[in-house]
Amino acid sequence: MSVFDRGILEGEKEGNRERWGGEPEAEVFPAVPRPPASVDEVIAISTLSHQLFPEQPWDRIAVEEEMARRDGWVRVLVDGCGGLVGYLLARTGVDEVQILQIGVSPAFQGRGHGRLLLRRFLDEVDASGIPMVSLEVRSSNRVARKLYLGEGFRRVGIRRAYYRRPVDDALLMTRPRP
Ligand SMILES: CC(C)(COP(=O)(O)OP(=O)(O)OC[C@H]1O[C@@H](n2cnc3c(N)ncnc32)[C@H](O)[C@@H]1OP(=O)(O)O)[C@@H](O)C(=O)NCCC(=O)NCCS
Numbered sequence: 695m696s697v698f699d700r701g702i703l704e705g706e707k708e709g710n711r712e713r714w715g716g717e718p719e720a721e722v723f724p725a726v727p728r729p730p731a732s733v734d735e736v737i738a739i740s741t742l743s744h745q746l747f748p749e750q751p752w753d754r755i756a757v758e759e760e761m762a763r764r765d766g767w768v769r770v771l772v773d774g775c776g777g778l779v780g781y782l783l784a785r786t787g788v789d790e791v792q793i794l795q796i797g798v799s800p801a802f803q804g805r806g807h808g809r810l811l812l813r814r815f816l817d818e819v820d821a822s823g824i825p826m827v828s829l830e831v832r833s834s835n836r837v838a839r840k841l842y843l844g845e846g847f848r849r850v851g852i853r854r855a856y857y858r859r860p861v862d863d864a865l866l867m868t869r870p871r872p
Pocket residue numbers: 705708709712746796797798799802803804805806807808809810830831832835837838840841844
């Protein structure tokens with residue numbers, strides 16, 4: 695079993711036990727986030743982005759443009775059959791990487807995949823030497839906030855009524871390199 699397989703099992707074990715008290719699902723597949731490898735994967739990112747973020751979706755062209763940028767990060771997590779489990783979009787700025795969007799397919803949510811995707815991405819950023827990672831999150835998004843807090847992000851600011859449909863505050867969070 696690889697370190698990545700172990701990671702996903704541990705993530706699921708923690709998440710499932712805490713919420714439902716049961717045993718983790720035995721769902722083992724190559725859980726290494728990587729850049730998209732095909733047009734189909736790019737389309738899958740866009741489809742999931744429209745589903746999860748209808749107010750600010752990334753279309754296929756935007757994802758491809760992000761992939762072409764030197765400062766763009768696009769990562770996918772796929773299951774053993776090549777289906778999209780989740781994706782992460784980010785961009786390097788001045789001395790920091792900003793996470794633009796992270797999403798896990800509804801069928802896979804709450805089973806540790808979001809944490810795995812984020813953790814492996816943070817490992818990549820740390821290895822690159824970039825000293826800070828930042829993001830914005832809806833104040834009402836409890837699951838995402840929990841995910842970020844658990845990975846070392848801390849709230850550093852707030853933008854009142856930043857989001858629409860529904861109106862919500864944006865919490866600004868940063869995570870210094872450990
Ligand atoms: C937010 C998101 C990426 C998290 O990914 P995920 O795979 O569902 O989350 P994980 O299973 O890795 O769990 C992350 C944390 O949230 C908790 N969590 C997950 N689902 C939960 C639920 N339904 N209720 C309460 N807590 C929950 C987990 O317990 C875990 O915390 P812990 O490790 O301290 O126990 C995913 O739910 C998603 O795509 N949501 C819709 C899009 C979105 O909101 N993206 C973030 C925008 S900033």
